[in-house]
Amino acid sequence: MKGISVIICCHNSSKRIRDTLKHLAEQIIHPEFFYEIVLVDNNCLDDTVEAAVECWNSFSTPFPLHIVKQPKPGLTFARQQGIDTANFKYIILCDDDNWL
Numbered sequence: 001m002k003g004i005s006v007i008i009c010c011h012n013s014s015k016r017i018r019d020t021l022k023h024l025a026e027q028i029i030h031p032e033f034f035y036e037i038v039l040v041d042n043n044c045l046d047d048t049v050e051a052a053v054e055c056w057n058s059f060s061t062p063f064p065l066h067i068v069k070q071p072k073p074g075l076t077f078a079r080q081q082g083i084d085t086a087n088f089k090y091i092i093l094c095d096d097d098n099w100l
Helices: 017-025 048-057 075-085
Strands: 003-010 034-041 065-069 090-095
Touching: 003 017, 003 075, 017 034, 017 048, 017 090, 034 048, 034 075, 048 065, 065 075, 075 090
Parallel strands: 003 034, 003 090, 034 065
Antiparallel strands: none
């Protein structure tokens, strides 16, 4: 199955994640290509996950948002958790403040 996994690593990202997700939700993907967002909760102490889920649910997108936890702080650990969770061969590492 062809697809893209977009991995967003977050540490206390509640103030920035909404705009990032908005831009991802606006992507136009060929109907025969699959797409997923993997949000890695990298030891967040704020409401990043709740903000992300609420925001994502407000869009009508055909692709899923998956939340995974990585309690060990650090971008390398978070990215590896996201890669291990990804369902597709093609991976995009997106920072929590990037607008794709």
